[in-house]
Amino acid sequence: xxxxxxxxxxxxxxxxxxxxxxxxxxxxxxxxxxxxxxxxxxxxxxxxxxxxxxxxxxxxxxxxxxxxxxxxxxxxxxxxxxxxxxxxxxxxxxxxxxxxxxxxxxxxxxxxxxxxxxxxxxxxx
Numbered sequence: 001x002x003x004x005x006x007x008x009x010x011x012x013x014x015x016x017x018x019x020x021x022x023x024x025x026x027x028x029x030x031x032x033x034x035x036x037x038x039x040x041x042x043x044x045x046x047x048x049x050x051x052x053x054x055x056x057x058x059x060x061x062x063x064x065x066x067x068x069x070x071x072x073x074x075x076x077x078x079x080x081x082x083x084x085x086x087x088x089x090x091x092x093x094x095x096x097x098x099x100x101x102x103x104x105x106x107x108x109x110x111x112x113x114x115x116x117x118x119x120x121x122x123x124x125x
Contacts, residue, residue, distance in 0.1 A: 005116060008119060020094055022096030035099070049081060068081060068083050
């Protein structure tokens with residue numbers, strides 16, 4: 001059974017940093033395309049960042065480019081999201097997602113087979 005377990009969320013002041021982790025089990029992690037999404041209250045879930053199987057290629061939403069960094073450790077079956085210069089508009093529940101397919105549209109929820117339960121991030125002003 002595939003499980004994705006996020007951790008590292010919490011409350012932080014504007015300008016602060018957090019590092020999210022997503023530990024995967026029940027799958028051959030190194031063959032999965034991994035992404036982070038987020039969902040703010042009352043809004044749709046949106047793409048944040050993605051990373052290829054090897055970790056060589058990374059992709060970011062314009063809103064987080066430069067401030068966020070996605071990485072993965074295939075020896076630990078874990079993907080990370082390092083977040084700097086957090087702003088109140090970054091407040092959301094952050095989800096990791098995994099896809100075993102060749103992803104045509106990395107921003108589309110339908111591309112992903114598996115989702116974590118989410119970890120909340122709250123940024124105070």
